[in-house]
Amino acid sequence: MPRWIAFVVGLVAATVLMLHVRRYPVLTYDDAFISLRYAQRLLDGHGLTWTEGPPVEGYSNLLWVLGCALLAAAGVDLLEAPVVLGISSAIATIASLIYAFPPRTWVESVPAFTGAMFIALAGPIGLWAVAGLEGCLVAALLAWSFVLLRPLLDGKTDDWKSVLAPSIPLALLCLSRPDAPLFIVIICAFLLLRSRSLQAAARAVALGLLPGLVTLAQVVFRLAYYGDWLPNTARAKVAFTAARLESGTQCVASAGLSSYALWVPALFALYVAWRDPSRRPRILLGLTLVAGWTSYTATVACQPYGFRMLIPSYVLLAFVVAEALDWVQAHGRAAQTGAWLLSVTLLSAFGWAQQAEKNIVLAREQRPPVTELAATIGNTLREAFGDRDPLLAVDAAGAIPFYSGLRSIDMLGLNDAHIARHRSESFGQGIQGHELGDGAYVLSREPDIIVANRLGSGRLAFVGGREIETDPRFDQDYRRVLMHGDHPVPTDFYAFCRLEGRIGIERSDESVRIPGYLFADGKGTRAQTDGTKPLGARFERFSEATLEGVELPAGTWRFTPVGDGAFELSARPLSTGARPVRLREDAVLVLAESSVLDVTVTASPPALLVEVFAERVAN
Incomplete structure (x- = not known):
């Protein structure tokens, strides 16, 4: 009984x-995905690591990480x-x-x-x-x-x-x-x-x-x-x-x-x-x-x-x-x-x-939970750039890196040994786990994508983000892009993308390919895909989208927009102070010397710009 x-x-x-x-x-808690990322990488044969490079102990729950990995190895979804x-x-x-x-x-x-x-x-x-x-x-x-x-x-x-x-x-x-x-x-x-x-x-x-x-x-x-x-989390x-x-x-x-x-x-x-x-x-x-x-x-x-x-x-x-x-x-x-x-x-x-x-x-x-929105960001970045192996820098080191699967930098230091030791005199006065940062260090790593705050805000946040914004390299090398993803929940978010590098402008001796998504500045355009084409700039209303700071060597260049819809192109060399040159189908742009351009694309909805292809037709 x-x-x-x-x-x-x-x-x-x-x-x-x-x-x-x-x-x-x-x-619902973003840090849970830090533990899951360690478990996933352990199952994938990468050891107890959060990303490539020297291992860092960014977890404070070893038995939990091992338990999740063991259940996943036994057939339970991670x-x-x-x-x-x-x-x-x-x-x-x-x-x-x-x-x-x-x-x-x-x-x-x-x-x-x-x-x-x-x-x-x-x-x-x-x-x-x-x-x-x-x-x-x-x-x-x-x-x-x-x-x-x-x-x-x-x-x-x-x-x-x-x-x-x-x-x-x-x-x-x-x-x-x-x-x-x-x-x-x-x-x-x-x-x-x-x-x-x-x-x-x-x-x-x-x-x-x-x-x-x-x-x-x-x-x-x-x-x-x-x-x-000590665990790196304790230092951070x-x-x-x-x-x-x-x-x-x-x-x-x-x-x-x-x-x-x-x-x-x-x-x-x-x-x-x-x-x-x-x-x-x-x-x-x-x-x-x-x-x-x-x-x-x-x-x-x-x-x-x-x-x-x-x-x-x-x-x-x-x-x-x-x-x-x-x-x-x-x-x-x-x-x-x-x-x-x-x-x-x-x-x-x-x-x-x-x-x-x-x-x-x-x-x-809180519905949907922040982590579901972050999952959309991670999934979108993986689908758009996963095959190019870019380096991602984030403030929220959980769901976005986990779902993206990309190499990552934790800008708040939980999973970064350098930042965790980069304490200021005011450490301990702010929000726990959100006080550290080293903008110069992050930029020296040349991340291809920077996602600020928890859900990709339009301004960089925290100590490291504020340092990055004041660094001249940031204005020169990065452009803010408004992106959209749908899985698991529709989400708009900003990402700061590097002009050159793994996901940026592609160059050869005679051509330059400018990814269309770089034109998605949020002023009538946002970066998304229709599922059959690469990530591009979707025009949601009649608007002009300008990409500043595109470098081209001297020569005669023909520009061609690639995508769905009717596009008008213009370019303005900044070094000469010239007025914009309209680049119609047969028009060319003659550069007597290496120049930095502002390239503008004009289109109406539902145009999708995949890339702008520039070909040098004469030296």
């Missing part, structure tokens, strides 16, 4: 979780792997609470039911079960570690297996996040302080041995493979400043306001710990871990979107509340009834507050 009760409780909580999860679009792993981890977290508080009767199932339902209703867990990063995996590993620690905490066993059992999920936890060793330090210190014998102290130290060895092994791997002892994000502490405290406070129905009863557990010595170690360790992790998060890493970094605190508080309810229900039938009434009240308040939290609402209601 108790097993059936546990099964039903788990089924109810898992059903609520799935209904909750369905409210969120999947893979884009579905994070969802499968996230939901499975959330269900495993629910299972841990039911295992820790096995219901003996229906009436006595309130601790298991309440703890499991807190997990199922928690906004961060519902969101991150499908948003694409490791939050729920961390939750599951921490939850099962906490469950398997109970024999050690209760002092009911001298078996060394009781040390090995929790050390395995704790070791895996250290592979899930580079900051997870904080949990191990707190747990081992707690056990050491409670130890009353050398054997108990030895078990406390031994508990941290396997997680410590795993952490050390990852550091050795990091040094050997990436040439650094972590700063201990008053500004970070202030924003982190505000983030924690915001999460606290929407989860009062969880942490307020957790405070009651302190009274339970005072009254019941047998429960005291479990409650005090749980609250100590909550305090330690929440303080760390407030200092270093709290981001309001979905409160991913606070998921461990939600899980531990659910255990503490379940422990308190287990104590309450042990005091007779009336107490059991009161526990159920309290449980229903708390869960109702918690569920409502979670769904009303503005940062959860933002993730739930």
Whole structure:
């Protein structure tokens, strides 16, 4: 009978979780695609790398990357792997609470039911079960570690297996996040302080041995493979400043306001710990871990979107509340009834507050998600230029590089070792992960395409973008192009494209090919394709489209527009200050010396300009 009760409780909580999860679009967080790009390149035989060149550790969730890659290797679509792993981890977290508080009767199932339902209703867990990063995996590993620690905490066993059992999920936890060793330090210190014998102290130290060895092994791997002892993400994000502490405290406070129905009863557990010595170690360790992790998060890493970094605190508080309810229900039938009434009240308040939290609402209601729009940008760039192997520079290093499959530069430094070390004196005062940049370095790499901000804005953004805009090479070498893509959702975006190079003007001794898309300046034209022709400039109204700064050597040149529609061409040599020369079918342009031209194309819709072909007919 108790097993059936546990099964039903788990089924109810898992059903609520799935209904909750369905409210969120999947893979909504751009950084999730950084992990997926590492997984994809690992599967393709390129190792744990984000792009070609020296490898950089731009992830902070090794086990998650490997888990996604393993699922994909087993036949799961790579884009579905994070969802499968996230939901499975959330269900495993629910299972841990039911295992820790096995219901003996229906009436006595309130601790298991309440703890499991807190997990199922928690906004961060519902969101991150499908948003694409490791939050729920961390939750599951921490939850099962906490469950398997109970024999050690209760002092009911001298078996060394009781040390090995929790050390395995704790070791895996250290592979899930580079900051997870904080949990191990707190747990081992707690056990050491409670130890009353050398054997108990030895078990406390031994508990941290396997997680410590795993952490050390990852550091050795990091040094050997990436040439650094810290993840590159830490160099690009972590700063201990008053500004970070202030924003982190505000983030924690915001999460606290929407989860009062969880942490307020957790405070009651302190009274339970005072009254019941047998429960005291479990409650005090749980609250100590909550305090330690929440303080760390407030200092270093709290981001309001979905409160991913606070998921461990939600899980531990659910255990503490379940422990308190287990104590309450042990005091007779009336107490059991009161526990159920309290449980229903708390869960109702918690569920409502979670769904009303503005940062959860933002993730739930943003349709289409930013990552779907970014997917269109990536797909468009891949279809247009993938066969030419261009170099792409981006601010958003997730979905656009992932879907494009192009060699890339991360202009914010998460996946670039040089930029991550290029800190200014004001580092730590701005938005975490968006403070770095080195415009001169990016331009020295000569990227063929630059996509600014999250979705290809018309102005370059952040530190590196502002530096690029003031660099004379940018005005000379790049042109802003308005592009359009349709898959998976229709999207217009700007890209800054290099005039010369892999996707730019093609030259030979006697001819010059100017790609039509370079004329798509957004003033009546945009770059797109009809599916049968290369990317070109689509004229959406009668307009003139001018491409400035086209260099031609001396000679007599005949210009021919290539595409669908009627076009008129004109060119104006800038060096002579001459008036524009209309280039009709038989007209030629005579250049006595090498010149820089402004080339203008005039057309009416629905003309599509694929290229302008210039042929030298005489020297």
